[in-house]
Amino acid sequence: MPIKFGTDGWRDIIAEDFTHANVAIVAAAHARYLASQGGQSVVIGFDPRFGGPQFARVAANTFAQHGLNVHLAGTYLPTPALSFAARHLGAAGGVMITASHNPPEYSGYKLKGAYGGSATPSMVSGVEQMIDEGDDSEGPTGTIQNLDVRRDYYMALDAILDLDTLRAYRGTLYHDAMGGAGSGWIEGYVKHAKLKLDLHPVHGVPHPLFYDVNPEPIPQNLGVLSALLRQEEGLTFGTVTDGDADRVGAVVAGGIYFNSHQIFAVLIKHLYDRGLRGRVIKTVSGSSIIDLLCQKLGLEVVETPVGFKYITDAFLEGLSDPAKQVLIGGEESGGIGMGMHIPERDGILNSLLMLEAVAKSGKSLPELFADIEELTGFRHFYDRNDLHLDPAFDKFAALQRAKSWQEVAGHTVREVVTKDGVKLLLEGNAWVMLRASGTEPVVRVYAEGTSEEAMREILEEATRRVQEE
Structure with missing residues (x-):
C-alpha cells in the first residue's frame, strides 16, 4: 500500500502499513530532503504507543546512515517538547513518532521544522517527492546521541x-x-x-x-x-x-x-x-x-x-x-x-x-x-456531528448542494464561505459548516447558535439534509 502523507506527516496501523521497513523509507526520504536543504542534524521523539522506541530507533539509524547527526529521546516525549528541542538545538528538523489523538492501533511520523513547529505544506510535499526517487545514500555516518530537553x-x-x-x-x-x-x-x-x-x-x-x-x-x-x-x-x-x-x-x-x-x-x-x-x-x-x-x-x-x-x-x-x-x-x-x-x-x-x-x-x-x-453580548452554544457515510456516498456533491441552501432551521443564510468546506453564516451570528474528510467517508457538521435550542435545531437539520439529498 502506498505511503500517504496527511497534514503534517504519515499515519497508519501498526504492523500493517506502519512497519519498520516503511518507517525507514520515510526517514530516508526525510533525511535526503533535509540534506538537500543543508541540514546537518535532526531530533527524534516518540509517544507511549506500542513500538514507539523501536520505530524511533529505526528512524534514527536511517538518518545517521544518511550522514545526519541525531538527537534521540530515551523515553516518551511530548510533541511540544520535541518541537522546542528542534529550535533550541538548532536542528534542521524533527520527527515525532505519534498518531496524536488517533486510536492506539495507529502510529505516525510527524515532521517538524527547524523553527520548532509543524512542517509547512512545502516541506511535507518535498519529503513525499523524495520517497519516489529511490535511495542511493553513500558517505559518512552521522552520530546518535541522547536527547534530554525537559529542563530546558x-x-x-x-x-x-x-x-x-x-x-x-x-x-x-x-x-x-x-x-x-x-x-x-x-x-x-x-x-x-x-x-x-x-x-x-x-x-x-x-x-x-x-x-x-x-x-x-x-x-x-x-x-x-x-x-x-x-x-x-x-x-x-x-x-x-x-x-x-x-x-x-x-x-x-x-x-x-x-x-x-x-x-x-x-x-x-x-x-x-x-x-x-x-x-x-x-x-x-x-x-x-x-x-x-x-x-x-x-x-x-x-x-x-x-x-x-x-x-x-x-x-x-x-x-x-x-x-x-x-x-x-x-x-x-x-x-x-x-x-x-x-x-x-x-x-x-x-x-x-x-x-x-x-x-x-x-x-x-x-x-x-x-x-x-x-x-x-454573545451567548456561545456549539456542537459537531461526524457523519460516517457509505463509501459510495458522494460527500463532495453534498457540500456543493449545501451552497444553494437559502435557510437552515428557519435561519436565513446571509453569506456562504468556502475557505474550507462550506460554511453558511446565518442571521443572528449563528452558522453551520460542512466539511468532508479527505481520506475517509466522513462529513463533519459544525453548528453554533445563540441558544442551545437554536444550535440543536440547526445542527440536526443540516445533518439530516446532508444525508437525504
Missing part, C-alpha cells in the same frame, strides 16, 4: 509564565494525561517551579492503549475526570492533554466540559490583560465569539482553513515581519499556540496558562468565559 523546556516555560502568581496559588488542579506523552510533565513542572498547588494526576502513567479510550480530549473520552470533578466546586478544574500532549481540553467543577472555543477565548483575554498584543489566528470552524471578543479588544483576526499548518504559516509570517506578529493561534480541535513560545500547539503550556488565568483573576474558568459573553 521547563526553563522556557518559566520565561513565559507569571511565576509569582502561580507560586502564590493554593488551589486544586487535576491533570488527565490520558496515558499519553504528557504523563508526568505538568507534575514535573510543578516540582521544577516550586508551585504549592494541590495537583491530582489522572491516567498519569503512560499506557499504550490509553486506558481503553481514544486519546482525544472530548467529552466521551473523559468519563473518569468528569466523575472526579463532579465532587469539586469553586476554582478547581481539570486540564487534559491528548496522546502526544499538543492539544488541550478542560473539565470544570461540577464535571462540566469546557470546550476548546471557551479555552481559546479565555486565553486571548488573559494574554490581553497581561499587556500582550498581536494578531489572533483562528480556523474557519472556530466560534464567532473569538471574532467578537477581538473586535472589542482591538485585535486583528486572521481566519484560515482547518489545520494547524495554516496557523503555522501565520506564525512564520510574524517571525519575519513584526507588523504581523501573532499573539495566539488556535483551532477547534484544541490545538493552541502562543506567539511568545514556539509556533506549535502546546497542551502543557496552555494548561498552565489556564491555571494562571484562574489564579490571577480569582475566578473560575466558567466565570471568566461568562465575563467574555457579557463583554461581547
Whole structure:
C-alpha cells in the first residue's frame, strides 16, 4: 500500500502499513530532503504507543546512515517538547513518532521544522517527492546521541509564565494525561517551579492503549475526570492533554466540559490583560465569539482553513515581519499556540496558562468565559456531528448542494464561505459548516447558535439534509 502523507506527516496501523521497513523509507526520504536543504542534524521523539522506541530507533539509524547527526529521546516525549528541542538545538528538523489523538492501533511520523513547529505544506510535499526517487545514500555516518530537553523546556516555560502568581496559588488542579506523552510533565513542572498547588494526576502513567479510550480530549473520552470533578466546586478544574500532549481540553467543577472555543477565548483575554498584543489566528470552524471578543479588544483576526499548518504559516509570517506578529493561534480541535513560545500547539503550556488565568483573576474558568459573553453580548452554544457515510456516498456533491441552501432551521443564510468546506453564516451570528474528510467517508457538521435550542435545531437539520439529498 502506498505511503500517504496527511497534514503534517504519515499515519497508519501498526504492523500493517506502519512497519519498520516503511518507517525507514520515510526517514530516508526525510533525511535526503533535509540534506538537500543543508541540514546537518535532526531530533527524534516518540509517544507511549506500542513500538514507539523501536520505530524511533529505526528512524534514527536511517538518518545517521544518511550522514545526519541525531538527537534521540530515551523515553516518551511530548510533541511540544520535541518541537522546542528542534529550535533550541538548532536542528534542521524533527520527527515525532505519534498518531496524536488517533486510536492506539495507529502510529505516525510527524515532521517538524527547524523553527520548532509543524512542517509547512512545502516541506511535507518535498519529503513525499523524495520517497519516489529511490535511495542511493553513500558517505559518512552521522552520530546518535541522547536527547534530554525537559529542563530546558521547563526553563522556557518559566520565561513565559507569571511565576509569582502561580507560586502564590493554593488551589486544586487535576491533570488527565490520558496515558499519553504528557504523563508526568505538568507534575514535573510543578516540582521544577516550586508551585504549592494541590495537583491530582489522572491516567498519569503512560499506557499504550490509553486506558481503553481514544486519546482525544472530548467529552466521551473523559468519563473518569468528569466523575472526579463532579465532587469539586469553586476554582478547581481539570486540564487534559491528548496522546502526544499538543492539544488541550478542560473539565470544570461540577464535571462540566469546557470546550476548546471557551479555552481559546479565555486565553486571548488573559494574554490581553497581561499587556500582550498581536494578531489572533483562528480556523474557519472556530466560534464567532473569538471574532467578537477581538473586535472589542482591538485585535486583528486572521481566519484560515482547518489545520494547524495554516496557523503555522501565520506564525512564520510574524517571525519575519513584526507588523504581523501573532499573539495566539488556535483551532477547534484544541490545538493552541502562543506567539511568545514556539509556533506549535502546546497542551502543557496552555494548561498552565489556564491555571494562571484562574489564579490571577480569582475566578473560575466558567466565570471568566461568562465575563467574555457579557463583554461581547454573545451567548456561545456549539456542537459537531461526524457523519460516517457509505463509501459510495458522494460527500463532495453534498457540500456543493449545501451552497444553494437559502435557510437552515428557519435561519436565513446571509453569506456562504468556502475557505474550507462550506460554511453558511446565518442571521443572528449563528452558522453551520460542512466539511468532508479527505481520506475517509466522513462529513463533519459544525453548528453554533445563540441558544442551545437554536444550535440543536440547526445542527440536526443540516445533518439530516446532508444525508437525504
